[in-house]
Amino acid sequence: MSNKLNESMSLAKPEANNLSLKQKIAVTIGLIGLLIFALAIFNTNFPNKTLFLSLSIGAISLGTILFANDAYLTKMEGIKNDGVWFKSISSRGVLAWATGILLTGFYIILYFFPQYLGQTPSGEPNTGLISLFDPLSKLLNGNPASQWFVYGTLYTVAILVFGYKFMLKYRHNRYEQLRTASVMFFQLGFAFLIPEFMSRLNASPDYNLPYYDLKSMWPLNYYLFDSWSVNGLLSSGVLGFLMLMFGIISIFVISPFLTYKYGKRWYCSWVCGCGALAETAGDSFRHLSSKKLSAWKLERWLIHTVLVFSVLMTTAVIYTFLGSDPNKFWLTRSAFLLGVGILLTLVFSMTMIFKRHELGKDARYGAIGYFVVIAVLFIMHYTGTSDKIFLIKASHLRSAYGLYIGSIFSGVIGTGFYPILGNRVWCRFGCPMAAILGFQQRMFSKFRITTNGGQCISCGNCSTYCEMGIDVRAYAQKGENIVRSSCVGCGICSAVCPRGVLKLENDSMKGRTNANEILLGNDVDLMDLINKN
Amino acid sequence: MEHIVIIGNGISGVTAARHIRKLSDTETSSAQAKKITIISAETDYFFSRTALMYVYMGHMKFEHTQPYENWFWEKNNIDLKKGYVRTIDTHSKTLHFVDGDTLTYGKLIIATGSKPNKFGWPGQDLKGVMGMYHKQDLENLELHAPNNKLCKRAVIVGGGLIGIEFAEMLNSRNIPVTFLVRESSFWNGVLPDGESEMINRHIKNHHIDLRLSTNLKEIISDENGNVKSVIIEETGEEILCDVVGLTAGVTPNIDFLKDSGIETDRGVKVNRFLETNIPDIYAIGDCAEQHEAIGKRRAIEAVWYTGRMMGETIAQTICGNRMAYKPGHWFNSAKFLDIEYQTYGRVHSTKNKPDYEQHFHWKHDDDTKCITVAFDKNTNTFLGINTFGIRMKHETFDRWLTEKRDIDYIINHLAEANFDPEFYKKHEQDILATYTNQFKSAKA
Ligand SMILES: Cc1cc2nc3c(=O)[nH]c(=O)nc-3n(C[C@H](O)[C@H](O)[C@H](O)COP(=O)(O)OP(=O)(O)OC[C@H]3O[C@@H](n4cnc5c(N)ncnc54)[C@H](O)[C@@H]3O)c2cc1C
Ligand code: SF4
Ligand code: SF4
Numbered sequence: 016m017s018n019k020l021n022e023s024m025s026l027a028k029p030e031a032n033n034l035s036l037k038q039k040i041a042v043t044i045g046l047i048g049l050l051i052f053a054l055a056i057f058n059t060n061f062p063n064k065t066l067f068l069s070l071s072i073g074a075i076s077l078g079t080i081l082f083a084n085d086a087y088l089t090k091m092e093g094i095k096n097d098g099v100w101f102k103s104i105s106s107r108g109v110l111a112w113a114t115g116i117l118l119t120g121f122y123i124i125l126y127f128f129p130q131y132l133g134q135t136p137s138g139e140p141n142t143g144l145i146s147l148f149d150p151l152s153k154l155l156n157g158n159p160a161s162q163w164f165v166y167g168t169l170y171t172v173a174i175l176v177f178g179y180k181f182m183l184k185y186r187h188n189r190y191e192q193l194r195t196a197s198v199m200f201f202q203l204g205f206a207f208l209i210p211e212f213m214s215r216l217n218a219s220p221d222y223n224l225p226y227y228d229l230k231s232m233w234p235l236n237y238y239l240f241d242s243w244s245v246n247g248l249l250s251s252g253v254l255g256f257l258m259l260m261f262g263i264i265s266i267f268v269i270s271p272f273l274t275y276k277y278g279k280r281w282y283c284s285w286v287c288g289c290g291a292l293a294e295t296a297g298d299s300f301r302h303l304s305s306k307k308l309s310a311w312k313l314e315r316w317l318i319h320t321v322l323v324f325s326v327l328m329t330t331a332v333i334y335t336f337l338g339s340d341p342n343k344f345w346l347t348r349s350a351f352l353l354g355v356g357i358l359l360t361l362v363f364s365m366t367m368i369f370k371r372h373e374l375g376k377d378a379r380y381g382a383i384g385y386f387v388v389i390a391v392l393f394i395m396h397y398t399g400t401s402d403k404i405f406l407i408k409a410s411h412l413r414s415a416y417g418l419y420i421g422s423i424f425s426g427v428i429g430t431g432f433y434p435i436l437g438n439r440v441w442c443r444f445g446c447p448m449a450a451i452l453g454f455q456q457r458m459f460s461k462f463r464i465t466t467n468g469g470q471c472i473s474c475g476n477c478s479t480y481c482e483m484g485i486d487v488r489a490y491a492q493k494g495e496n497i498v499r500s501s502c503v504g505c506g507i508c509s510a511v512c513p514r515g516v517l518k519l520e521n522d523s524m525k526g527r528t529n530a531n532e533i534l535l536g537n538d539v540d541l542m543d544l545i546n547k548n
Numbered sequence: 549m550e551h552i553v554i555i556g557n558g559i560s561g562v563t564a565a566r567h568i569r570k571l572s573d574t575e576t577s578s579a580q581a582k583k584i585t586i587i588s589a590e591t592d593y594f595f596s597r598t599a600l601m602y603v604y605m606g607h608m609k610f611e612h613t614q615p616y617e618n619w620f621w622e623k624n625n626i627d628l629k630k631g632y633v634r635t636i637d638t639h640s641k642t643l644h645f646v647d648g649d650t651l652t653y654g655k656l657i658i659a660t661g662s663k664p665n666k667f668g669w670p671g672q673d674l675k676g677v678m679g680m681y682h683k684q685d686l687e688n689l690e691l692h693a694p695n696n697k698l699c700k701r702a703v704i705v706g707g708g709l710i711g712i713e714f715a716e717m718l719n720s721r722n723i724p725v726t727f728l729v730r731e732s733s734f735w736n737g738v739l740p741d742g743e744s745e746m747i748n749r750h751i752k753n754h755h756i757d758l759r760l761s762t763n764l765k766e767i768i769s770d771e772n773g774n775v776k777s778v779i780i781e782e783t784g785e786e787i788l789c790d791v792v793g794l795t796a797g798v799t800p801n802i803d804f805l806k807d808s809g810i811e812t813d814r815g816v817k818v819n820r821f822l823e824t825n826i827p828d829i830y831a832i833g834d835c836a837e838q839h840e841a842i843g844k845r846r847a848i849e850a851v852w853y854t855g856r857m858m859g860e861t862i863a864q865t866i867c868g869n870r871m872a873y874k875p876g877h878w879f880n881s882a883k884f885l886d887i888e889y890q891t892y893g894r895v896h897s898t899k900n901k902p903d904y905e906q907h908f909h910w911k912h913d914d915d916t917k918c919i920t921v922a923f924d925k926n927t928n929t930f931l932g933i934n935t936f937g938i939r940m941k942h943e944t945f946d947r948w949l950t951e952k953r954d955i956d957y958i959i960n961h962l963a964e965a966n967f968d969p970e971f972y973k974k975h976e977q978d979i980l981a982t983y984t985n986q987f988k989s990a991k992a
Contacts, residue, residue, distance in 0.1 A: 102606075541860065
């Protein structure tokens with residue numbers, strides 16, 4: 016079907032897209048803030064860095080807040096999607112491409128050419144944009160800024176100010192407001208402030224506090240088991256050991272339990288930093304995700320491949336680490352490999368035994384991934400003494416993962432392409448954490464999206480606004496609950512449904528997946544006849 | 549192989565096709581196999597008519613209103629044909645298209661839907677006057693009202709569900725709207741007064757110029773045959789405008805059947821089995837008219853759900869399991885600007901209420917949420933509920949209606965039917981308190 020009906024059909028632009036005067040002023044203020052950054056990048060020497068840093072961050076925040084106030088507070092509470100597909104920024108127009116290119120460029124420089132941001136060899140004073148952030152960095156952790164400090168600050172500011180905007184947009188919806196407050200809290204506290212303070216304390220020789228962003232779990236936090244990380248944690252005594260333990264318990268106990276009770280949303284939409292950016296700064300792009308069946312197929316291949324990659328990489332890293340000093344740890348290499356093998360076999364066979372009937376094609380992906388991992392473990396074990404898998408050193412595997420998955424996929428593509436591919440590209444196609452939580456959600460969770468009898472009018476709002484590209488309508492119009500591994504429980508499908516058809520719920524596992532051919536409303540005998548078949 | 553031809557690719561025709569395909573797929577013998585063709589003059593592929601408004605408002609692109617991807621039809625062996633059926637020759641079982649093409653059928657399902665009513669107003673065929681039903685209406689609107697520079701004001705005539713959607717559409721592009729409603733309060737032929745009045749206020753809060761008890765007299769043309777203004781019947785006032793939306797209801801779209809021998813009245817006459825007077829010809833959806841109404845239902849029900857349920861039923865008959873159309877309890881839903889509305893069972897408007905029907909009404913202070921529960925004042929049996937701004941469960945009310953619960957039970961168990969998103973403020977306590985106040989004190 017042609018999409019001509021929209022922009023191209025009318026030569027004149029729909030008026031409602033035009034910004035109001037207040038919105039124009041707000042955009043200008045925000046741009047002034049960005050201009051200061053741009054000037055800093057080109058090494059403008061600001062007389063008073065503290066002042067100019069405050070000015071730029073202040074202007075960006077103020078601009079966004081004023082914009083949001085005018086866009087949402089001047090109207091009645093309700094769904095605010097008017098003109099989404101007409102605006103250049105949110106319909107892959109010129110503005111969207113420009114933003115995408117800028118963002119992508121920023122990520123490439125950040126990861127691969129930080130010198131252009133003003134990063135200097137250690138010891139030398141920063142220049143450019145990074146030096147602009149020195150005052151804030153010194154205030155928080157006592158040291159000059161780094162490219163990661165700049166990134167962390169901008170990331171946090173984005174989540175806070177766009178989080179504010181999101182909360183206004185959904186001011187009639189408490190679910191949306193609460194989960195946004197939650198991600199704002201976790202980002203500001205756990206991901207940003209606490210690590211900075213800890214590192215400040217550690218600057219003094221009296222302290223050796225272990226720290227990492229506790230909410231960031233393996234395998235999203237793929238470096239948790241790197242030797243520097245483990246050594247760092249273990250070198251700081253009991254507390255460090257407890258933290259490492261917490262990291263491991265999170266993976267095996269806390270996270271499965273919470274996912275069982277609430278679905279993966281407890282993490283993806285309430286805690287996670289990547290999710291936080293996607294839901295706030297990325298909210299204007301959620302409808303750009305592809306709903307095609309082919310996209311779903313690609314998604315399942317990609318995300319599980321990344322998961323297998325990350326499991327292999329981590330296993331190899333730990334394996335190598337354990338080998339570095341055989342007497343240091345109670346865990347031996349063989350015992351470790353055996354443990355991983357047993358765990359995987361257990362998960363695999365339990366799924367096959369208890370959930371066979373719920374598995375379709377997914378099973379094959381699972382099986383393939385499982386066999387790859389087991390085979391590699393086997394090879395690792397018998398090629399024993401060398402620290403190579405398939406003749407590749409674990410450290411190479413680790414840096415390949417860091418480069419291709421950690422930087423390029425999650426950063427450059429995942430965030431840089433927001434305005435083109437939608438806001439959850441990474442979460443949908445790449446995140447290994449999402450793959451694990453999704454598997455749990457699909458197989459063993461009380462969470463589902465319930466549909467309301469026969470009320471669906473197949474309008475398609477839910478599918479359009481699902482950032483994970485789930486064709487929600489395909490289920491809703493059959494009166495079927497939505498139980499999908501990729502659903503992050505953002506709740507937007509439910510919010511935008513004009514007929515009140517969808518509800519995110521935690522309820523008993525029984526009857527969670529229900530396929531109906533005939534919907535409620537028709538002859539009861541006919542319903543019985545068809546739905547029993 | 550039997551050829552099943554369906555005229556109309558709306559919800560009713562498409563549901564029928566899908567279910568026939570499902571049922572005939574299971575048959576292996578070729579005698580039972582069926583070739584299915586869906587005909588439409590409107591679009592290549594099925595789309596959701598109810599979502600047309602969201603395309604104009606920029607919430608969705610037209611492609612998003614299509615519930616199935618384009619490959620779906622071929623994969624399921626359903627042929628699609630674009631063309632307008634001009635006449636049907638029921639003797640030779642042949643369809644004649646406007647372009648001269650023909651097609652023969654074994655069984656024919658007429659699912660041609662509706663068209664907007666026009667009541668013979670002077671000027672009703674001017675450029676810029678339109679209904680809001682077909683995709684072509686949307687394109688026409690886009691042409692005449694792309695923004696508020698080219699369309700300085702629009703007038704909507706007719707205060708029903710499509711009328712208020714039309715007003716919302718134009719409002720989304722900041723085009724000033726005057727909304728002419730014949731009734732003394734919005735949709736008060738269907739809604740009880742408390743609800744109808746709340747919606748009046750909500751419409752006005754959206755800066756829509758709502759004119760109650762107001763009729764259209766005529767539409768005035770400019771020198772180029774475009775709309776220039778409308779004249780109000782009651783006051784003679786002239787309102788300048790560039791677009792006039794006619795939304796005074798719909799009628800079955802069946803003019804092409806006139807000389808076919810198929811019995812029609814307002815719609816295509818069908819019996820309980822959705823069969824017309826001619827063997828092997830059936831009618832479903834908006835265009836079907838029951839010989840006698842089923843229960844308290846109307847003989848013609850121009851709603852989405854009816855089309856779907858008829859499609860589900862007719863597929864059985866076509867596939868050898870002759871089945872009567874027996875809809876369950878009535879339900880429906882709509883959205884008035886920002887206020888969602890759902891209804892289960894029957895709640896009559898204040899002016900059309902039968903004697904035995906009594907109402908309990910509760911309204912939230914914020915003036916965007918309310919419910920009305922109808923019950924039989926002699927037996928206290930629950931008859932139906934209207935809910936505004938609070939989502940409620942279809943399944944629960946359907947069960948309570950079947951169980952013939954009494955009003956006390958309903959009010960005391962309302963929480964079980966709540967379908968609002970998590971963490972929403974609950975109103976059941978407040979509702980119960982209001983109920984106890986109104987009724988217990990009255991009875992005491
Ligand atoms: C703007 C709008 C909003 C609505 N909102 C709601 C709602 O919220 N809830 C609800 O329950 N209902 C709603 N409705 C009503 C609902 O959409 C209809 O009841 C439903 O679409 C009817 O489906 P149908 O399959 O009977 O016919 P249609 O969807 O009308 O399909 C009939 C098709 O047949 C084609 N056709 C007709 N004659 C011929 C011919 N001679 N040759 C070839 N093709 C032909 C037509 O072009 C059309 O494509 C709404 C309707 C509109 C217009
Ligand atoms: S299905 Fe709904 S809740 Fe789940 S990710 Fe999509 S929009 Fe969010
Ligand atoms: S579930 Fe709601 S939003 Fe989705 S298609 Fe149905 S009515 Fe539309």
